[in-house]
Amino acid sequence: MELILDNLTKEFGNFTAVDHITLSMTNGVYGLLGVNGAGKTTLMRMLCTLLKPTSGNIYCNGKDIFKMDSEYRNLLGYLPQDFGFYPEFTVKDYLLYISSIKGIRPVVAKKRTNELIGKVGLTKVADKKLKKLSGGMKRRAGIAQAMLNNPKILILDEPTAGLDPNERIRFRNLISELSEERMVLLSTHIVSDVEYIANEILLMKDGTIVNEGTLDEIINSMPEKVWNCLVPQDVAHALSKKYKVSNMKMIQHKVELRLISEEKPCETAMYVEPVLEDVFLYYFGERGDNENGEI
Numbered sequence: 417m418e419l420i421l422d423n424l425t426k427e428f429g430n431f432t433a434v435d436h437i438t439l440s441m442t443n444g445v446y447g448l449l450g451v452n453g454a455g456k457t458t459l460m461r462m463l464c465t466l467l468k469p470t471s472g473n474i475y476c477n478g479k480d481i482f483k484m485d486s487e488y489r490n491l492l493g494y495l496p497q498d499f500g501f502y503p504e505f506t507v508k509d510y511l512l513y514i515s516s517i518k519g520i521r522p523v524v525a526k527k528r529t530n531e532l533i534g535k536v537g538l539t540k541v542a543d544k545k546l547k548k549l550s551g552g553m554k555r556r557a558g559i560a561q562a563m564l565n566n567p568k569i570l571i572l573d574e575p576t577a578g579l580d581p582n583e584r585i586r587f588r589n590l591i592s593e594l595s596e597e598r599m600v601l602l603s604t605h606i607v608s609d610v611e612y613i614a615n616e617i618l619l620m621k622d623g624t625i626v627n628e629g630t631l632d633e634i635i636n637s638m639p640e641k642v643w644n645c646l647v648p649q650d651v652a653h654a655l656s657k658k659y660k661v662s663n664m665k666m667i668q669h670k671v672e673l674r675l676i677s678e679e680k681p682c683e684t685a686m687y688v689e690p691v692l693e694d695v696f697l698y699y700f701g702e703r704g705d706n707e708n709g710e711i
């Protein structure tokens with residue numbers, strides 16, 4: 417399975433949401449990481465043929481996905497950010513209903529529904545109405561519906577948004593399990609989501625992929641260094657205005673800062689090994705002197 421994005425672009429009026437992305441993806445988990453508004457959903461909607469590109473193409477095993485029609489849709493499973501669920505349906509009925517929409521034969525649908533309910537850990541609540549489930553459980557039902565046709569390409573838009581830490585971990589494990597022999601593309605703005613499960617990380621900013629690679633490749637390619645410094649409060653204040661600061665902690669009467677800088681930022685600064693969160697800050701963070709800065 418290979419998906420190729422060739423100069424993919426989407427404009428809304430004179431705003432470019434996805435800007436000439438060229439990319440190739442095969443089996444494995446791809447983590448699309450970016451801040452709100454980076455263009456993740458727009459990119460995913462094009463990959464699901466729900467949105468036509470302004471220019472550029474997407475090829476699946478060499479064929480234009482917009483010309484493949486049902487041949488492509490049969491390969492695809494999609495969990496949208498705000499997936500419409502049916503509050504009065506039980507988990508089982510919901511999955512059987514979606515199966516019928518997808519044109520899956522009833523015998524196959526029944527078998528697949530039972531299998532997936534077990535896989536996503538919803539056996540105990542299979543006959544409960546969706547409105548009675550927790551956010552994480554609903555999201556798991558959402559994943560199950562995306563998996564009904566045993567897709568070779570699974571696209572998950574912010575699947576962990578709003579989940580508590582336990583559910584988040586459970587979800588990550590589930591996604592890893594489901595990634596065998598298929599391509600999974602998941603978007604998130606949470607660094608740890610991709611840190612643990614993505615084989616390939618795509619950093620998206622302002623409609624473009626600013627960096628792409630394995631966790632190690634991305635971390636090692638950061639052009640600046642990460643420093644730890646323990647300084648008095650006034651110095652900490654000045655440093656945080658000048659540099660991007662990934663962490664700040666009070667230790668007795670001093671402040672411990674973790675910051676990103678090309679050169680040694682102060683006399684006492686010690687170089688530390690970077691982690692993905694530092695890289696995220698490098699690309700997406702703002703220095704403290706930028707009033708509009710948000711991470």
Ligand SMILES: Nc1ncnc2c1ncn2[C@@H]1O[C@H](COP(=O)(O)OP(=O)(O)OP(=O)(O)O)[C@@H](O)[C@H]1O
Pocket residue numbers: 428431433450451452453454455456457458459605
């Ligand atoms: N239909 C549309 N018309 C106009 N602008 C749009 C439309 N859809 C998206 N945009 C704009 O395109 C940009 C990218 O939006 P998109 O939803 O793809 O980002 P995102 O990375 O998924 O963000 P989030 O994490 O908040 O969902 C945003 O500035 C958004 O306002």
